[in-house]
Amino acid sequence: MVKAGEMMNQAVKEFLKENVLPEDLLWKEPMEKHTTFRVGGEAEVLIQIRDEEQLQKLVSYFGKVSQEYFVLGKGSNLLVSDQGYQGAVLDMSRHFSQVRVEGNRIYAQAGASLPQVAVTAANHGLSGLEFAAGIPGTVGGAVVMNAGAYDGEMKQVVRCVTVLSHEGEVMELDNATMEFGYRTSIIKNRPFLVQEVMFELCPGDKDEIMKKGAEFNRRRKDKQPLEYPSAGSTFKRPEGYFAGKLIMDAGLRGYRIGGAQVSEKHCGFIINVGNATASDIQDLMDEVSEKVKEQFGVRLEPEVVRLGQF
Ligand SMILES: Cc1cc2nc3c(=O)[nH]c(=O)nc-3n(C[C@H](O)[C@H](O)[C@H](O)COP(=O)(O)OP(=O)(O)OC[C@H]3O[C@@H](n4cnc5c(N)ncnc54)[C@H](O)[C@@H]3O)c2cc1C
Incomplete structure (x- = not known):
């Protein structure tokens, strides 16, 4: 890793220009646009990740050349310094957000919006994610933080997480290996990136599920x-x-x-x-x-x- 404050070198900039679409490369990007606090100075570059292949390529390259980077979800649990960040920000939330449902399982890419996945679950009559209806993060950020509310938490519904190591190796971690705890998981202490999350939910009554999610959101609005x-x-x-x-x-x-x-x-x-x-x-x-x-x-x-x- 380069030390904080060290400049991004020309070779890294060239590599990015060759491997990322120009519209996905935001140089000197104000981070206040990407955090729910609406504060934060400029990131040297913010890269809107398109797919797994690109993510793996960038992470492997950054590892090889010791380029510092940060993985960004929706920035809903993040305070970025006024001086900004001199490394590369990998923004998962823009394009890397596909969701598919297979029976009781939902597969979501890391950048998928957690409230949207909760709505998808409800629409398919799948119960378990009602607690997440008002947590304004991505699936990846929520797994890292073991986000939770109203007696629910990610630990209860995540069956398996596909992660990428900083060396570019893809691994599948099951629920136990994730070491979920109160607002923490293995990823808080180990340098893994979340790529995809597999949720395992229970069949339930669609209207009841929707009602429960809406009730939690109403309580939030009253109290927060x-x-x-x-x-x-x-x-x-x-x-x-x-x-x-x-x-x-x-x-x-x-x-x-x-x-x-x-x-x-x-x-x-x-x-x-x-x-x-x-x-x-x-x-x-x-x-x-x-x-x-x-x-x-x-x-x-x-x-x-x-x-x-x-
Ligand atoms: C109004 C409001 C209400 C909230 N209510 C709740 C609540 O009820 N319960 C709760 O738990 N939280 C709550 N939060 C906090 C926040 O929404 C959650 O912690 C959420 O899970 C963070 O997700 P994110 O995508 O925004 O992560 P970010 O803030 O972008 O990132 C958080 C951390 O996760 C890492 N990260 C993000 N994505 C990945 C990835 N794909 N791979 C590896 N690391 C990654 C980041 O590097 C960072 O360390 C609330 C926030 C707001 C603004």
Whole structure:
């Protein structure tokens, strides 16, 4: 890997121009366009991945020449530095998103939208993904994070994940090998890219499935500040506590630094109330953690992934 801050060399740029369609190569791309926080400086290049073959070719090449890269889903759990990112961003969410249904199984490419896969499941009378109806990420990002809500999580419905190693080797990992835990999986600690996910669901009543998903979304709308850019829950749930309640009890409801604010509606969310920078958000996260630690002795761990220099 090249060290953060090191420039992308000319040979890499030439390789990309030869192997990626011009419309899929976005140079100096503002990452604020690709994150739900709506903040983040420029990526040296953002590559919209077309298919598996291209992904494998790029990853193998980057490995060989030690070019740093980052895999991007919908950027819904991501804070990108104001200084941006000097490596290559592999954007899975634009084209790499095919979904097919075979009996009780759904096969989704990593960039498929999780809420859309939940709708596909419902349309086929398949139950199990209702919890995912309002999680605004990709299937790949959701597997990495073991995303979950309302007593559901990816661990319950993922049968098998096709991954690509940084050396370009394709492997199939079954549910147990994925080491799913609370907002984590093997991929948090091992350099694998998710290519495809196979879900195994249960037959159910289509109307009931739709109703359940819609009810979860209604509850979200009532409780969460969905009208503002955010990355969902900013911190993980500390064992035995709720992050939002600790933050509220620390007197931080509505607390603001620059354009970043602790949501008044749900203190577990940091929101961008207008022109926030990544450093506003990072500073607010640090201050919130510090105050909660001081008052309650509980360490809040960020759920949000950070990219670039902070
Ligand atoms: C309004 C709102 C509500 C939310 N509610 C929930 C919720 O209820 N439950 C929940 O768990 N989360 C929730 N989230 C957070 C977020 O949607 C999930 O964590 C989601 O799974 C992230 O997916 P993504 O595609 O956006 O990943 P990104 O944010 O793009 O990336 C997250 C991490 O996954 C990695 N990654 C992404 N795709 C791949 C891939 N194909 N291969 C390897 N690594 C990859 C990235 O490198 C990064 O490390 C919410 C967010 C918002 C904005």
